[in-house]
Amino acid sequence: MKEQVYGPIDNPVEMGYSIAAVTETLKKNKIYLQQFTDIYPDGITSENIVDAIAEFEKVLIIPNSPFDKYLKGDNKAISQKAKEGYLLFVSKGCVICHHGVNIGGNLYNKFGIYKDVNSSSLGRYNITKREEDKYVFKVPSLRNIALIAPYMHDGRMSTLKDAVEFMTEHQLGRYMEPGETDAIVAFLKSLTGEVPEIVRSK
Numbered sequence: 001m002k003e004q005v006y007g008p009i010d011n012p013v014e015m016g017y018s019i020a021a022v023t024e025t026l027k028k029n030k031i032y033l034q035q036f037t038d039i040y041p042d043g044i045t046s047e048n049i050v051d052a053i054a055e056f057e058k059v060l061i062i063p064n065s066p067f068d069k070y071l072k073g074d075n076k077a078i079s080q081k082a083k084e085g086y087l088l089f090v091s092k093g094c095v096i097c098h099h100g101v102n103i104g105g106n107l108y109n110k111f112g113i114y115k116d117v118n119s120s121s122l123g124r125y126n127i128t129k130r131e132e133d134k135y136v137f138k139v140p141s142l143r144n145i146a147l148i149a150p151y152m153h154d155g156r157m158s159t160l161k162d163a164v165e166f167m168t169e170h171q172l173g174r175y176m177e178p179g180e181t182d183a184i185v186a187f188l189k190s191l192t193g194e195v196p197e198i199v200r201s202k
């Protein structure tokens with residue numbers, strides 16, 4: 001976790017800064033000086049900045065969704081429809097890309113495998129300049145997906161139903177039977193976790 005904090009600070013396409021410069025900047029701010037010394041005896045240092053960011057990132061993981069509870073054995077945590085949706089999510093092939101603990105977030109994939117998606121962004125190609133990375137995007141995690149509309153990198157759709165239908169057609173080259181999309185949407189809604197107080201109050 002901590003190593004990941006350094007990366008974006010130094011990376012020219014992210015913050016393009018250095019941890020030493022960040023340390024100097026924060027030291028000029030009285031509020032930060034106070035808040036750091038309240039928690040860390042040695043105040044603002046690069047190690048403490050990285051530690052604070054890593055601690056903050058821990059609360060960004062929002063656990064205990066109804067689906068997590070279902071996986072832990074609480075059979076009543078999600079509806080029958082959501083259970084069907086989960087099975088469809090697996091059998092239709094959504095899991096090929098959206099998998100793991102965060103149901104996505106592990107790989108890059110082409111956006112628009114079976115049908116052109118009219119993307120105005122070239123995706124990863126902008127960074128790598130490799131032909132095969134054209135229209136390749138990060139497969140997003142689907143945790144808390146019901147809370148983060150609009151969807152796709154360009155926010156092209158505002159409902160989960162539209163997003164699921166679009167994925168089925170463009171990423172899988174398939175169609176859903178009546179009711180199947182709704183079931184998958186019910187499953188996706190069961191991925192909303194308990195947002196910690198500290199995040200909710202802001």
Ligand code: HEC
Pocket residue numbers: 089092093094095096097098108109110111113137138139140141142145148150151152153154160163164167168171172184
């Ligand atoms: C071949 C890989 C692949 C498959 C299969 C796939 N997806 Fe996706 N999915 C992606 C990628 C890549 C994106 C990001 C596209 C973008 O950012 O524009 C995405 C985005 C999404 C989004 C929007 C996420 C957001 O944060 O905006 C949802 C919802 C979604 N997929 C659901 C599904 C469902 C449901 C299925 C099965 C019907 C499915 N996906 C199948 C690769 C895939």
